[in-house]
Amino acid sequence: MKAPAFDYLAPTSLAGALAALAEHGEAAKLIAGGQSLVPALNLRLLAPGILIDLNGIGELKGVSVQNGHLRLGAMTRHVELERSPVIRQHAPLLAEAIRHVAHPAVRTRGTIGGNLCHADPASELPACMVALGAWFTLAGPDGERRVPANAFFKGVYETDLGPDEILTAIEVPQAGTNRRHAFLELARRSGDYALVGISCTAEMDGDIMARLRPVFFAAGPHPMVADHAASVLNGRKPTAALVQAAAAALADDLSPEGDLQISAHTRIHLARVIFRRAVARLVPEAGLDGP
Numbered sequence: 001m002k003a004p005a006f007d008y009l010a011p012t013s014l015a016g017a018l019a020a021l022a023e024h025g026e027a028a029k030l031i032a033g034g035q036s037l038v039p040a041l042n043l044r045l046l047a048p049g050i051l052i053d054l055n056g057i058g059e060l061k062g063v064s065v066q067n068g069h070l071r072l073g074a075m076t077r078h079v080e081l082e083r084s085p086v087i088r089q090h091a092p093l094l095a096e097a098i099r100h101v102a103h104p105a106v107r108t109r110g111t112i113g114g115n116l117c118h119a120d121p122a123s124e125l126p127a128c129m130v131a132l133g134a135w136f137t138l139a140g141p142d143g144e145r146r147v148p149a150n151a152f153f154k155g156v157y158e159t160d161l162g163p164d165e166i167l168t169a170i171e172v173p174q175a176g177t178n179r180r181h182a183f184l185e186l187a188r189r190s191g192d193y194a195l196v197g198i199s200c201t202a203e204m205d206g207d208i209m210a211r212l213r214p215v216f217f218a219a220g221p222h223p224m225v226a227d228h229a230a231s232v233l234n235g236r237k238p239t240a241a242l243v244q245a246a247a248a249a250l251a252d253d254l255s256p257e258g259d260l261q262i263s264a265h266t267r268i269h270l271a272r273v274i275f276r277r278a279v280a281r282l283v284p285e286a287g288l289d290g291p
Ligand code: FAD
Pocket: 029, 030, 031, 032, 033, 034, 035, 036, 037, 038, 039, 054, 074, 075, 100, 101, 102, 103, 106, 109, 110, 111, 112, 113, 114, 115, 117, 118, 120, 122, 123, 124, 125, 161, 165, 166, 167, 168, 191, 192, 193, 194
């Protein structure tokens, strides 16, 4: 199918894009990489009267380190996350996770801002942003506001973004030298959306685990922080028995739905499997055998 007819605007400044959004209201839709929006238009799931193209706005582009934070412009393409030495140094979790997002062709066009605003519950980047404690800058008619990643994602394809707002940038706090990460996902084929996945960070204080933050995707309506499981391990030396107990606690943290591919029960089972593997990766020196 072809997209329904729409008007098209290509502002060259953020102020211009905000003005266009204010003028056209609900009839307008922002377009970034188009990798989620264009299929939705072609399937006639959406019929906006006008598309406002963000691709010509320089202020939304670029990766930099500012005041000890990694700053990602919302129009940063997936491929830049994959290749940037700055990302590898300051947020290696993102560099690892992005290789699981779709295929090279999609990663060449897709943007981090579009991915986060689309808020697919099976998406990798939202879970990474929550694990990394990122902050999002949203620009609107009354100026800017900053929202922590874990408050941005509200539900299935639902975020805190207002209809008159644009996500402009993502700030990732700089990792301490002590921070470790692990990323795992299970998918039927490489490049498919995950059946279930985990993105997690932790620190080790000697052989004691601290600040373990496991965040699951495709395991609930939005990135799911596994606080119960983390509390079993935080402040303790990780042992196989403790990791097993933490994995058991995931039933209190996750609320997956079943679908045509996989039941909710199997999703929880697989979440426990990847959780144990993730902890084993975080602390290889503990000799925990991943199943
Ligand atoms: P667009 O499609 O242009 O926009 C998406 C939505 O975000 C729209 O509602 C748009 O209005 C809004 N938006 C865009 N930018 C902004 C902004 N700055 N401020 C406010 N709103 C904005 N994604 C995954 O995470 N994992 C996968 O495994 C995966 N596999 C895929 C496989 C295929 C075959 C395809 C086609 C896509 C896949 N995707 C996957 C989606 C892909 O990552 C998209 O790039 C991403 O979801 C949307 O980014 P985009 O820049 O293309 O946004």
